[in-house]
Amino acid sequence: MLLDIANQDEGSQVIQYTASGSYVQYWKIETVGCTTTSGGRLGAEYEPVVNVYPNPAQTYVNLDLPRMDNSPVQIDLLNTTGQSVRSETLKVDGSTTHRLSVADLPNGLYLIRIQSGSLWNFTHRLLIAR
DSSP, rough: OHHHHHHHOOOOEEEOOOOOOEEEEEEEEOOOOOSSSSSOOOOOEEOOOOOOESBBBSEEEEEEEEEEEEEEEEEEEOOOTTTEEEEEEEEEEEEEEEEEEEEESOOOEEEEEEEHHHEEEEEEEEEEEO
């Protein structure tokens, strides 16, 4: 998707979406203290989106992971007391969907924590109900 940011005012936000409507990137135009008119910088923040489905889950949950460049991704499933009940480390190159089995876990509320080093951290509630 092509975005025209040349006509945006300082402090305005530009949000990019995919054709399916899922959130991809968040950009903010800001002044960074340039002293000349011959250069500048566009400040951009990347907030990845991880889609978690189905929720509530019965036997598995799919995790749509954002585009990565061969980076390790840590996935932790925590119960309501904060105890890790499942932990996996993946090497993700590009966008991917990972299927996490929850068939052996009892019904209840869980937290899925997904991290890619210090780049980003995502936490989402998951209900297991059969």
